[in-house]
Amino acid sequence: MPDSKDTPLHPDLESVLVTQSQILGRIKELGQQIKEIHGEEEITIISIINGAIMFTADLMREIDNPVRLDCIRISSYQNETKSMGTPKLIHSLTLDIANRNVLLIDDILDTGKTLEMVSDIINKLEPAKLTVCVLLDKEGRREVKFDADLVGFKISDKFVVGYGLDFAERYRNLRDIGVLNSDLQNSPELA
Ligand code: 5GP
Ligand code: MG
Secondary structure, eight states, X not given: OOOOOSSOOOTTEEEEEEOHHHHHHHHHHHHHHHHHHHTTSOEEEEEXXXXXXXXXXXXXXXXXXXXXXXXEEEEOOTTOSSOOSSOEEEEOOOSOOTTOEEEEEEEEESSSHHHHHHHHHHHHTOOSEEEEEEEXXXXXXXXXXXXXXXXXXXXOSOOEEBTTBOBTTBSTTOSSEEEEOHHHHTOGGGO
16 A cells, blocks of 8 residues: 655545556556567557546656657546446547557546447557557456556556546646545535
């Protein structure tokens, strides 16, 4: 269990699950693993926004290959703390990814529906290789069979915020990843 000496506990958090320094340390290792998979080749990064924005920014700076960046916007939560039905594609890709090495990045793998849908979209465009990297994996919550190639941290089934992850668009700017106080999860002021 991490003890967050880095920053004081945010008043809206019950606990810190992963500290900023743990995140940044693990991202260095993930950068190395991506290098082992893709060698010196150019990589087209696809980031699932908004959640993966911080993770993408830090991870891509650990990769010294030539990179291109595209973003895909998916909505799944609508101010709730559990995935609601089917994820919706809000904004698709703009870069051509046929025959490219694609690195798909998301913040968290939960039911698996988002990454299954986005991987299908990407695979239809016939990339040369697709590697999926997530910062967090809630393995116990899977509803469809999906495994990421690279995982930062496996976590238990708790609703987390910070480092890009939000609740009703709040808390993305926290440096650590923590569990939101359960009374706030039902708070109408945050909706
Ligand atoms: P899935 O489609 O795998 O159920 O959900 C993936 C998406 O749900 C993630 O990209 C993320 O946006 C959101 N999500 C899943 N678990 C959490 C969580 O604990 N906290 C937050 N803030 N978002 C989550
Ligand atoms: Mg997301």
